[in-house]
Amino acid sequence: MPSLTIEQRWTWWRETLGSPRYCCAPMVLQSELAFRMMVRRHGSTLCYSPMIPVEAFLRLPADGPPVAPSTGGPATQAAYFTTCGADRPLLAQFGGNDAGQMLAAALLIQRHVDGVDINLGCPQACACKGGYGAFLMDHPDRVRGIVETLVAGLDVPVTAKIRVFPEVERTVAFAKMLEAAGVAALAVHGRRREQRMHQGTVDYDSIAAVKAALSIPVIANGNVRSKADADAVLASTGVDCVMSATALLANPRLFSCMHAPEAPGGGCMHAEPQQPSLLIRQPALQPKGPTLEERAQMALEYLECCKAYPSGALPRMISDHLREILRPDLNLPFNVEERNEIEAHRKTTLPIQFASLVRRVHAHGREHARRQREQARGSISARGSGGDQGGDRGSISARGSGGDQGGDRSRPETVRVTEIV
Numbered sequence: 001m002p003s004l005t006i007e008q009r010w011t012w013w014r015e016t017l018g019s020p021r022y023c024c025a026p027m028v029l030q031s032e033l034a035f036r037m038m039v040r041r042h043g044s045t046l047c048y049s050p051m052i053p054v055e056a057f058l059r060l061p062a063d064g065p066p067v068a069p070s071t072g073g074p075a076t077q078a079a080y081f082t083t084c085g086a087d088r089p090l091l092a093q094f095g096g097n098d099a100g101q102m103l104a105a106a107l108l109i110q111r112h113v114d115g116v117d118i119n120l121g122c123p124q125a126c127a128c129k130g131g132y133g134a135f136l137m138d139h140p141d142r143v144r145g146i147v148e149t150l151v152a153g154l155d156v157p158v159t160a161k162i163r164v165f166p167e168v169e170r171t172v173a174f175a176k177m178l179e180a181a182g183v184a185a186l187a188v189h190g191r192r193r194e195q196r197m198h199q200g201t202v203d204y205d206s207i208a209a210v211k212a213a214l215s216i217p218v219i220a221n222g223n224v225r226s227k228a229d230a231d232a233v234l235a236s237t238g239v240d241c242v243m244s245a246t247a248l249l250a251n252p253r254l255f256s257c258m259h260a261p262e263a264p265g266g267g268c269m270h271a272e273p274q275q276p277s278l279l280i281r282q283p284a285l286q287p288k289g290p291t292l293e294e295r296a297q298m299a300l301e302y303l304e305c306c307k308a309y310p311s312g313a314l315p316r317m318i319s320d321h322l323r324e325i326l327r328p329d330l331n332l333p334f335n336v337e338e339r340n341e342i343e344a345h346r347k348t349t350l351p352i353q354f355a356s357l358v359r360r361v362h363a364h365g366r367e368h369a370r371r372q373r374e375q376a377r378g379s380i381s382a383r384g385s386g387g388d389q390g391g392d393r394g395s396i397s398a399r400g401s402g403g404d405q406g407g408d409r410s411r412p413e414t415v416r417v418t419e420i421v
């Protein structure tokens with residue numbers, strides 16, 4: 001279709017996307033349908049699909065057995081991209097460097113999405129080898145050609161996600177080129193290509209400069225670890241929406257700010273200190289991460305989403321999500337078996353009893369906490385305690401745990417459970 005006017009791009013942003021403020025980032029093997037449906041329940045008002053690599057996507061059969069046994073990843077087009085009616089607003093992201101291939105791939109799914117996004121931010125070796133992602137930012141003419149081809153050939157708007165250059169002016173010039181070529185909205189990850197692993201300082205000044213220079217909606221991305229962070233970035237950069245990736249993996253309820261009390265000055269959950277010039281916070285209000293109960297609840301809720309939206313929820317993705325949500329638990333020595341089990345499930349093609357694994361981790365954590373409380377009280381014998389009377393009792397039932405049967409076990413008792421998945 002012809003390139004949209006700036007006004008039409010805003011109309012699309014407001015009326016089709018609903019002026020989203022909090023966004024779930026594109027994440028390979030991690031922003032799949034089940035996860036998107038979970039984060040939508042908890043305040044993410046826009047979601048991206050994982051990046052779909054166009055060359056591999058076009059090579060694959062449309063349907064068939066979904067898991068590639070060699071990688072545990074998607075084996076078909078249908079496994080690469082799955083959605084449902086309620087999975088909106090949704091942007092499908094593509095990675096590639098050939099305009100014709102990008103268009104052919106996007107045409108296959110455009111009717112299921114609200115827009116098609118071009119990945120210009122991936123810094124990984126595969127992107128370097130394939131000449132896509134952040135490495136395309138060295139070739140603005142080629143990028144312009146891809147955008148113009150997609151804009152002309154698709155019925156839905158085209159967006160892009162970029163990284164920043166070391167120089168603000170260069171970032172702004174690249175962003176303006178994208179706007180002129182027809183992108184309807186732009187996501188800016190405020191780290192440079194050299195900053196791998198999604199870590200390191202985020203250049204919010206460049207994001208703010210892009211927002212000030214452009215007339216289209218801009219999404220800020222990088223190191224947003226809480227709702228308070230998100231709101232601080234919205235306020236200080238003037239962007240229209242904020243995107244989170246790694247923190248949302250660990251806490252899919254991040255944007256609904258469930259743990260931390262809303263405190264004066266903004267006191268939402270926060271793991272690490274941020275850049276204080278941008279994110280104003282009171283040290284006394286630094287909240288804690290999700291509790292043991294909350295982590296178990298979130299892991300089980302995610303598994304329920306996998307059950308409700310099984311299409312495309314591959315064992316590898318489920319394993320990785322559980323690893324992220326339960327990371328603080330799996331790092332403890334008495335959960336080494338569970339950690340290894342989760343790792344081993346990454347490449348299976350068989351259904352897995354993931355819920356029992358979560359309940360075991362949860363039961364071990366409670367047992368550990370109970371022992372610590374007893375030790376602190378100096379009453380290790382726990383006479384007449386009759387089980388856990390502690391303050392962290394939650395809704396997760398560890399049926400059949402049988403309590404402490406005595407003996408000096410380093411590993412808490414395993415529980416029998418009712419399976420969810």
Ligand SMILES: Cc1cc2nc3c(=O)[nH]c(=O)nc-3n(C[C@H](O)[C@H](O)[C@H](O)COP(=O)(O)O)c2cc1C
Pocket residue numbers: 025026027028029030050051093119120121122161189198221222223224243244245246247
């Ligand atoms: C597991 C994982 C997969 C990712 N896959 C993609 C992707 O497919 N496309 C993309 O543009 N960025 C991808 N990213 C980068 C994120 O979208 C985001 O730009 C980056 O993690 C910075 O955000 P954060 O600081 O909130 O983590 C991925 C990040 C993670 C952690």
